[in-house]
Amino acid sequence: MAALTDVEARVLDGVDGGWLVDRLRELVAVPSVGGTAAESEAQHLVAGWLRGLGADVDTWPIDLVAAATAEDAPGQEVTRAEAWGVVGTVPGAEDGEPGLVLSGHTDVVPAGDPGLWAGDPFGPRITGGLLHGRGACDMKGGLVAALGAVRAVRAAGVRLIRPLAVHSVVGEEDGGLGAWATLARGHRGAACVIPEPTAGTVMTASAGALTFRLTVAGRAAHGAMRDAGISAISLFEYVHAALRELEVQRQVGTAGRFVGTELPHGISIGLLRAGNWSSSVPDRLVAEGRYGVRVGEPVPEARAAFEAAVARCCAAHPWLAAHPVAVEWVGGSFASGRLPEGSPLLPRVQQAAVDAGGPCPPEKAVPAGTDLRLYAAAGIPTLHLGPGDLRLAHGPLEHVPVAEVLHVARALALTALRSCGVT
Numbered sequence: 001m002a003a004l005t006d007v008e009a010r011v012l013d014g015v016d017g018g019w020l021v022d023r024l025r026e027l028v029a030v031p032s033v034g035g036t037a038a039e040s041e042a043q044h045l046v047a048g049w050l051r052g053l054g055a056d057v058d059t060w061p062i063d064l065v066a067a068a069t070a071e072d073a074p075g076q077e078v079t080r081a082e083a084w085g086v087v088g089t090v091p092g093a094e095d096g097e098p099g100l101v102l103s104g105h106t107d108v109v110p111a112g113d114p115g116l117w118a119g120d121p122f123g124p125r126i127t128g129g130l131l132h133g134r135g136a137c138d139m140k141g142g143l144v145a146a147l148g149a150v151r152a153v154r155a156a157g158v159r160l161i162r163p164l165a166v167h168s169v170v171g172e173e174d175g176g177l178g179a180w181a182t183l184a185r186g187h188r189g190a191a192c193v194i195p196e197p198t199a200g201t202v203m204t205a206s207a208g209a210l211t212f213r214l215t216v217a218g219r220a221a222h223g224a225m226r227d228a229g230i231s232a233i234s235l236f237e238y239v240h241a242a243l244r245e246l247e248v249q250r251q252v253g254t255a256g257r258f259v260g261t262e263l264p265h266g267i268s269i270g271l272l273r274a275g276n277w278s279s280s281v282p283d284r285l286v287a288e289g290r291y292g293v294r295v296g297e298p299v300p301e302a303r304a305a306f307e308a309a310v311a312r313c314c315a316a317h318p319w320l321a322a323h324p325v326a327v328e329w330v331g332g333s334f335a336s337g338r339l340p341e342g343s344p345l346l347p348r349v350q351q352a353a354v355d356a357g358g359p360c361p362p363e364k365a366v367p368a369g370t371d372l373r374l375y376a377a378a379g380i381p382t383l384h385l386g387p388g389d390l391r392l393a394h395g396p397l398e399h400v401p402v403a404e405v406l407h408v409a410r411a412l413a414l415t416a417l418r419s420c421g422v423t
Contacts, residue, residue, distance in 0.1 A: 004355060007158055007422050008414060012356065014152035015409045021131070021402060023049065024144045027106070028124040028133040034107040034174050035078030042106035043084040046168040049147055050088030053154050055166070058087045062170075062181040070184075074374065077174035077211065077331035085178060086168040087187050090150060092160040092420060099162030099420035101189035101380070102150070102412060103179065103371060104143030104196075105172035108135035109394050116396035130399040138393035141400035142195030142386035143168065148409035149416055161421035165189055172371050175332030179371040183378050191345045191419055192375045195386030195408055197393065197400070199259055201364040202349055203384035205338035207264050208293025209369035210302065211331035213286060214239065214310070217323045220283035229281030230319055233274050236285050239325055242313035243267050246306070250294065257365050260391045264367035265292030288330070295336045295365060303329060334369025337376035345381045349415055353385065356410035361385065385411060 004012070032042035043059075050057050062083040067073050089098060111121035111134045119125055124133040131141070146166055153164065167187060169178025196203070216236050221229025250265040258264035269289040275282030293302040307327050314320035339346060346363065353361050366372075366384060375382040387404035 007156070008355070008417055010156045011152045011158060011413050011417060012410050014155040015148055015406065015413060016151070017402070017406045019151065020144055020148045020405050020409060021126070023147060024131055024136065024141060024405065025124045027140045027144060028131070028136050029122055031122045032106050032108055032135065033110050034171060035080050039080075039107050039170050040082055040084050043086050043168060043170060046106060046143070046147070047086045047088070050086070050166060053088070053090070053147070053150050055088035055090050055150070058085070058187070060085050060185065062177065067177055067181065072180070074176040074180050075331055075333045076171060076177055083170050083177060085181050085185060087182060088166045088168070090154065090160065090164040092163040093423045094161055096162065098165040098189040099160070099191070100416050101165045101167055101192040101375075102146035102416070103167040103169060103192055103194045103375065104139055104146055105169045105178060105371065106140065106143065107170045107173050108138065109173050112396060121396070126402065129402050131402055132399040134398055136400045137197050137388035137398050138390065139196050139386060141388055141405045142197065142408065145195050145387060145405050145409040146412055149412035152409070152413045153416060158417070159423045161423055162190070164416050164420050169371065176334070176371050176374050179374045183374060188378065189380055192380050192382040193349060193412060193415060194370065194372055194382060194384050195412065196366070196370055196384045197386050197388030197390045198361070198364070198366070198384050199389040200359070200361055201259055202346065202353070202361040203259065203364050203366045204346060205295045205365040206336060206370045206372045207258070207295055207365065207367050208297070208299065208302070208336040208373065209332070209334040210291045210293060210299065210329060211288065211333070212291050212306065213288045213328040213330050215326040215328070216285040216287070218281065218283045218285070221281040223279035223281060226281050229283070232282045232285035235320060236287060238317060239310065239313055240269070242309060246309040250292065258367045259364045260389070261367050264365070265294050266367070267291050292367065293334065293336050295338055297336060299333065299335050332369070335373045335377070337370075337373025337382070339376070339381055339383050343381045345383060348418055349383060349385050349411070352414035352418065353411040355414055356407055358407050358411070366390065
């Protein structure tokens with residue numbers, strides 16, 4: 001643990017746990033599911049907080065037409081009537097590019113069956129030091145930690161040499177619309193920390209993820225004489241087995257690198273639709289799912305590997321050889337991303353975590369597609385350090401430890417001071 005400067009100690013003392021909990025409760029209570037009006041409501045709430053912290057705030061309506069047509073747009077899986085970008089910048093003594101960006105998303109996935117939750121998914125509650133609610137872990141806890149870090153710097157009366165920026169973005173869960181729009185608007189930084197949940201690690205790489213759609217064609221018949229038909233469901237079982245084989249092949253060399261899974265480049269079926277009458281053999285099945293992209297693997301190569309596996313599977317089947325499965329790429333498109341080798345951002349963040357009172361977080365990779373890859377593609381060294389465990393995200397047990405939110409806020413505050421400099 002390094003000796004803290006007087007300024008650093010003063011800033012750490014200014015990280016207010018009560019303020020963090022109050023803001024997190026308020027933000028979790030906004031049901032900001034992607035594509036709903038509440039997604040924009042959450043953005044305006046954060047913009048107001050940033051103004052209250054004395055930041056110069058840029059808010060703008062994202063051009064959804066451009067987002068749907070631009071060649072480099074990341075894609076979307078929900079329909080939006082509007083979307084807002086929010087960037088708050090704490091001025092520095094010097095103008096120019098911020099020394100550090102803290103980026104977090106306010107959108108969340110649907111809560112699912114409310115009966116599986118112990119309470120209202122959007123009624124934040126604290127039990128045993130854990131704050132429960134949809135989005136608490138993924139990733140409103142991390143975004144509030146970033147805001148708490150900014151507040152501590154401002155409350156301590158510190159003047160930074162270089163500006164410090166907070167990017168509050170939408171659409172991360174379905175492609176990365178907000179981060180893409182923020183970068184397209186010209187907001188940049190020398191480095192970026194995204195406080196996604198990292199379970200006590202620092203994540204310097206993210207796998208990618210592509211959404212696919214498979215359409216399987218069979219032959220209809222009366223259910224009483226099903227042997228006269230060819231069930232699209234039975235055909236899909238055959239195709240699904242081939243995808244499982246491909247999945248195993250794509251995990252080679254990943255052992256121990258990723259947090260929370262032994263299938264970081266997994267293939268998951270999320271939606272199935274088949275048939276139109278209970279006593280008919282279904283002649284059509286549509287399956288949609290998620291396909292993992294390996295770190296460093298170009299998206300076109302990943303798609304080609306998937307398409308080739310489906311084609312080989314069809315060629316070996318008498319019906320599918322003549323009626324091959326159609327493969328489409330729809331919705332979000334997450335490339336992989338990683339921090340450049342030797343970047344000083346990694347040791348800086350690790351040391352900040354130690355100096356904030358925690359253990360040194362080991363370097364890992366995250367199996368999910370994140371906004372890291374958009375910042376990395378823009379030439380901004382980026383990594384993840386945030387409160388919570390990603391394994392709890394998207395489920396009815398989602399929560400974040402309040403102590404971790406406080407610790408990450410402290411670590412981010414030190415990272416900001418050391419990245420931006422103090423006059």
